[in-house]
Amino acid sequence: MMRWGLLGLLTLSACGLDDTGNLLPSEQACPGATPHGAPLPEAPQGLADGRERFLVRYAAASTVDAPQVSFLGGQVRSVYQQVPALVARLSPREHAALASAPGVVGIEPDLPRYALGWPAVPPPALLRARSRTGHVDEYTPGLNRVQAPAVWDADHNGVLDDGAPTGEGIKVCIIDSGMDPGHPELKEAYLDGWDFVEGDAEPWDRTAQGQPGSGHGTHVAGIIAAQLGSDGQPGPGVHRHGVVGVAPGAKLLIARVLNTEGRAWLGDILSALDWCQRQGAHIASLSLGGPQPSPLEQAAFQTAEAHGMLVIAAAGNSGGALEYPAALPSVLAVGAVDADSARAPFSCQGGNLTLMAPGVDVRSSILTGTGAVSEVALGGTAHASRALFMAPSGHQTRPLVDCGEAHTARTCRGATCEGFVAYIQRSTVSLSDQLTHVMRQGATAALIANTRDEGGLPDLALDDWGPWVPAAVVSHSSGVQLRQRLGAEVDVTLHPSDYASLTGTSMATPHVAGVAALVWSRRPSLTAAQVRYLLVSAAKDLGPPGKDPEHGHGLVQAKASLDMLGTWP
Structure with a gap:
């Protein structure tokens, strides 16, 4: 990514064309064809001082010793509260000294994780004509396929039904690239946030200098909780109120971990997970991942599950094995289906794949005006x-x-x-x-x-x-x-x-998070395990009968899940 910073440094001269209109090999581009001075990519943290990022795990919370790490010369970035560990930048000498320190049971490299949207160009079979959105133009095809309007607008009159579950009272923590605080679809849903990239309370999807990010987190947030009847700028030919989310009554906690290049450190993701738990989040939604496993990551997500949070993560877009953290047993892994409810070929698969949701050509909010x-x-x-x-x-x-x-x-x-x-x-x-x-x-x-x-x-x-x-x-x-x-x-x-249609398991994941919020808001006394059971049991089977590694338990269904809940005492 970010190739254009390099392009801005090219030396340009007058263009020369041969008699067929092609550029002569010895000539450069037209003057001003690419602007000079484009920003360079954000420099990754790393080896300027010989230090690298590590995750340091301790035997117990009582043995976590951040002052000791600092005394040895290391630079502590975060101390986790839910698992006995910290993240620090260490030189080889500091690493060796810390490895033998009392209470330390393991040191592992901090790993990169990436946004899981924008897969490779999908094959032609995916490129179906967009479905009609039914009786209300704000209701996207994906929204209808997961049965959300059937839950809170049974008569399809464009008005939320009195007493219907909308996600109200449920906190969904989105661990992603941040969001656009000014987007009309999201102002009402936003509750609180933290920026783990820049270390402040403004988790906005941009650099400190104002350079915009991809809008990945804003798109995810809109799928979950965009508001009915908002006045975003849709552009010609699009409904003037934009879109509505699966759970428009849910509140959003925003944890920014992805920088504007779509890259995150695992250590920051674990800090965000820790923060989500402290904020009382019912659900965490992660449309990101990476191929390498981590023992501390596994422990952290197991702890989140044990503490009652439902963690939902994108399966990945390579078409191969599940990415992490989706591959972890404590995480509900989500794959993508297309407009025909068939598995998208880019959607990763594996034994821990749990549910499927719409992930092709999904319309949602994006950074305003982009x-x-x-x-x-x-x-x-x-x-x-x-x-x-x-x-x-x-x-x-x-x-x-x-x-x-x-x-x-x-x-x-x-x-x-x-x-x-x-x-x-x-x-x-x-x-x-x-x-x-x-x-x-x-x-x-x-x-x-x-x-x-x-x-x-x-x-x-x-x-x-x-x-x-x-x-x-x-x-x-x-x-x-x-x-x-x-x-x-x-x-x-x-x-x-203020809207865009995007593709990826990143887009499928928030559909499931939104359905979980709807179910949970109907009966707030439910546990995360019970919500997960309802979503899995009521899913629409796809592919071979029963659970399979390509489709999990099938397509998530909101109304069917709530109907099943209605049979419980």
Whole structure:
């Protein structure tokens, strides 16, 4: 990620084209094609002073000795209250001295964890046309598939039913990238938060300098608790009140652990888990993970379970084995299904996979103004399109130029440094690289042609908030029509929006967290184990009969879970 900081340092000169319109190999890009001075990535904490991050575990709470670590020269970052451990930065000498100290039973490296959204481009089978949202436009297809409106708006009149469970009284702690405090969907739901990246009480998804993050945590938060009837900026063609969450009455505790590059330290995640418990969270939702296990991580999540918190985590997006912490037995692991309730091929699998939920093309809140709704027209004819996530809003009317697969900065036939709309064929080249290559040739907007017309348009994302040009993906059929009009003026407009449609097990996880909040709010005396039992027992079976490693117990169902609860004494 964050490739654009490096691009901003490139030396640019006047563009030179051969007689076919391609950039000459010896020439650089058009002047100003990529802005100078783009921010560099956040520097990872690490080896500048020879120290690295470690998790230090003790035999008992009474033996945890932070002053001793400091006396040896180590730098203590956190001391955990729920498990006898601390996280510290240690040099090799300090590590060796601490390993033999009284009460220390183990020292392990602090591990990286990552946001689990934006998987690789999904195969065409996933790209179905978006379902109609039923009687109320705020109700997303995913919301309906988990039966949330059937719980709190049984007559589908757009009004919460009196006395219906909405998640009221339940605290959901979101351990993620933080959130946008100004988003209209989330103001009422936000209760409290802490930033474990920057160490303050403002868990907002941005750097100290104001550079925005990905909006990952804001998207997760909206799936759980977006408010009915809020007035976010949707963009043209979208319902003016945006979306509603699975449990609009739940309160959100926000623990920011992911930096703006989508990276976290396990030590900070464990600190956040500790904080969630102290805040009285009923549920913790983690749309993040990593491939490496940790003994201390296992102990910490077991402790959270033992103390009565229901921990829900994303399975992962590699299509392989479950990521951690989802792979831990104490965690409810969530995989993703598509619009047909079939397992998404990117969704990880394994014996601890518990439930499935919608995770493809999920619409929710995003950092205000950073989403976009696209409009593409040529000769007065509109073409189906979807804005690339992280592409900026803006408007361009320029000639359409064929750039092929844009695998290098020499593929646009007819490029001009005065500006054009690049027509790009989707390929194995990353979207960010494709866009970079056409921008260096002078493109001021770009259209990505979908490779096949199996349903609707994919939700494609760039790697970061780089200095991109407005860009959108168009359907295969529209792409064919546009390509027949190369050289004609095409209008590309991206309208700013407070919402975006994204894909990943990150999006599936908060659906389950929201359903758990609904069930728990119906009977607050339930234990976490009882809530989990209800969700698992009432799930809609998918795949082979019974639990299986690809689908767990099946698709989470809110109404069915509450119906089952109604049979209990």
